[in-house]
Amino acid sequence: MGEQVRLEQLFHSSWFRPAGLSTLALILYAPVGVCLLVVRLFIAVQFFILALILPPNKFRQKVLRIICGVLGLTISTDGDSHPHGKVFVSNHITSFDHLAIHLATNAFAPTKKKIFKFLMKPLALFLTDNESVTNEQIEFFDDPVIVFPEGKPTNGEVGMLAFTTVTIPEGFTIQPVGLQVSRPFFHANCITASLTEEIIIGLFLPNTHFSIKFLSVETVDAEGDWKKRTQATIAQSLNLVPTKFTTADRAEWLKRILFRPPSVATMARAVQQQLSPQILAPETILAALQRTGTVDGAVQYLRQTCAASLQASGSGLPPTFPKSAAQRMMSFQERKRIMIATARQKYIEKHGLNISG
Template sequence: MNKMGEQMNVEQLFHKSWFRPTSLSTIAMILYLPVGICLFVIRVFILLQFFLMALLLPPSKMRQKCLQVMAAVLGMTVSAEGDPGPCRGRVFVANHITRLDHLAIHVVTSALKPALGAVPYYLLQPLALTASSLDNQTQESIEASEASFVVFPEGETTNGDVGMLAFSAVEIPNGINLQPVAIKVSRHWFNTSSVTGGLLNELLIFLFLPNTHFSLRFLPVEVVDNEGLWKQRTQSAIAQELHLTATKLNASDKAEYTKKLFFRPPSLASMARAVQQQLSPQILSPEVILAALQQTGSAEGALEYLRQNRPSSLGTAGIPAASTFSKNATQRMMSFQERKRLMIASARQRYIEKHELQITA
């Protein structure tokens, strides 16, 4: 049994982008680009025929053969090893690499993936989905069903290179025949998946590239006897077959990683402008606002601090704020100098923000 990988970092399980930035792949991609565009346009029209075939043909071996041929024309080739056996009333459990994994399993086994949300009934069959859910079914209803199910307990896609997420997103009733499926995906020039893309990105890549190959390995059938044990046992079996590490990371860890990957903290200048807008019409010097931001660390904290300790008429170092005006010529000149300093400091902060400069105090 494969050892659970507790020390693996979450970023090792995902690709940050679709394209592989190597000089050879870049040159090959440029040369292939005209062919890929033509292929994409042709496949868009063929996709409608695939949709109609999947919608109109009744379940049969002939339908499976037709779907496999049409899928290959669209850029998805599938090879299968092992014995899927009689698929009726069975639940196929697989690792998750692309959002179209269930289609690769469907063209071989006719298994349907439970739809996560509300999907129009006329789209269910062409998309290899079913409105039924394993959560509200019993062992008897699943075994009596004409269809079989395919589920992805990881809950999220991975790159399929080094490890698997923990099985935590699916519950299967006890006594159900469960068959693990190990999936490998390969394609030219592009990674198999990316944290930056969704279903539309994957579909465009499928139609553009010459081929995306799915290799399915059907493992021996198991019987679900304990909900806690089957998850770890099945995850380890698939990971061992694919030479991957069965980790304890889950879909929530991927969500946190994605959030950190794309989170850009607001700049000091933008927070200063936000604070000044909240304090309007009174204008404070940038030094006062920046000092409050550096002391509190956030726009909300700086705003609260300035409201509690708001300078009544003075800016930094005893200089009158720009909003005050005096009949005294000296004070008017000081007010002018303060406004000038305010404009220069604001322009400086906008320049720093625009060019993303790192300026230390």
Template sequence: MSSVNIEELFDEHRYPTGLGLLSTIFYSPIGLILLILRLFIGFHALLTACILPKASKFRQSVLRTMCSVLGIFVAQTDEQNRDEEANVLVANYTSTLDHLALDLILPNVLPSVWDLPSMLMWLLGYTNMGAKQGRETLIRNAKNHCRTSSLPILAFPEGASTNGKKGLLKFSVWPFSLNRPIQPVLIQIRRPSFVKISPSVIGGRWWIDVFWFLFVPYTVFHIRFLRSVQLNEETEEEFTVRIQQLMARELGVQPTVHTSVDKVEYMKRKLISQEPQVERQPQEGSGSSEIDQMCRQVLEVLPHVPANVVKRDLAMTKDVDLTITHLLEGNVEFTPLEGSIGASPAHSPSPSSSPPPNKNVVAAKFGKNYKDRQLSFEERKKALIESARLRYIEKHGIAEV
């Protein structure tokens, strides 16, 4: 197996870069008009697909005509390799509409692996074969379908879409456990070079993929049938690996050991690593400036305290008054800055003869206007300076000048 990294299997960005992005921007007005028109046509195409019999040639002709108006074209090669006895089709998974493209040239049944309402499952063309009840139930129902119906079963053994450029995900074993001939089908997607929008991206929603299908001028699905393959003297797991290697070789990519579960885990890691960066950057910037502003207010009251000590306490309290209280009461240890004592007033009452400074310097009421609030702050500032000076002199046993 190849050592292709899992991030190489998926497109991270849907839009092109450079000149490709510029041409896409110029095309956007036309694309929006096409999108609106195609939404109405697509609704009628969906009704046609649901009403007409699935195996009807008339249904195929009508749907291919309507899909061409939607910008969805299908080109098939090596159709002579189509084996009517092979009623299990396995295809690589490149986009949300892969099953529709294949259904336009070869009506089939796609087992649903999602727990969808019956009406929605019918509209999307899925068939409930009990995948949610477990692998054994799915295989039993699929075998029963192969015995009783002429419509082949379509399976995407990768279990998740890739960009089709580097490799194939590891195949699930269940389609190769039906004891039926397997018809490998290769699907490749091409879009015009001037609107090089990726059919699917990591973490993208299916309905967004459909939106871009209707937006671009056209999308061509190249479908190629390989010769049918049967299980020989080998295990089902070995048979699965053989088919994966065959399809990868014909596509010009590498078979990998990465699974659809690995894709989900990779997507989770990617989202976790990206979202905090996007969210934190503006918060960190605004938080830092706010801390600096509060630090300046504290230093105006307590100029002998180092700025880093003030910021460290503000980071926890987020409150100027509370940080000042911590510093005054000695709850925060620090080394006073030199020259800060001399900044105190030269004449002041003796600490031994004066009453303890009043700690309650919070304004009795909030000022109604800016001048009142500024006056309140100045009064508190003076009281705090005096309180800090007296506490500092008392704590260090400095004699009054």
């Protein structure tokens, strides 16, 4: 079933939706959005202060949830979280999925990124060497842990990546979580976007809504089949397709869409710079590029061609250009002297002149 979905269907390469009425509405909304962005930046400071000083409990969750609503992050839940659940397993859509689930469950997410320690609690994160769940983490934290085994966000509209980036010890009770995210005017995420862009868009828009669906608890088995089983469970609850694509496939596809081959003019300038101070005709350089396809190949080909030409004329110059600028200038002057002498000799022979001495 996973083969029916193409990898590119799992991601959006742009924030913007297709042009239409939504584009017109976005233009009309823009002044309001800018005002909201400025005001919410100041409110975000209050959120961090309260998240830092309040102890983890139900009151803290309610207060932070209200402030997040003002900031444009709204949450709705379906079902109940397990009262003794220690590990939540969710699909991944945005950079703030863990924060939304934290406000509903008080769960914290592991991260390998180096973040200021005082920001860890407000952002619902804890530092770890890897993103897998260990017995030590479960025993050390009183609060539950939230993990995203897909590894990277998808658009949450078509399918899910395979669960490959997280390992959970055998015997643990886990609760799958189905997550959906919606935004007006914009897609939920963009594969090429930065965290800064996502923050600005979130504060600019009226709201970003997270719909959290708590599913039946499962037990991690020894064989590791829980990954396929849990992926299928979450996908079915969200009407998505569980695919076999991994974060490695995503990375390769991202390289392809971001790669922009250099123009012929740029390549020609690079060739000429490497062959300087010798000046070649543009047609000669373009012909070499068409023959070899690369800058290095064209440079090597032109050097060999020039060297062969000079050797055929009896110049005795080496097949490669000297490395230093002084040596290159000397070889240039030598070639110039040979060309003048050759032209002079041809002129004398053509006109039958007898010049002695």
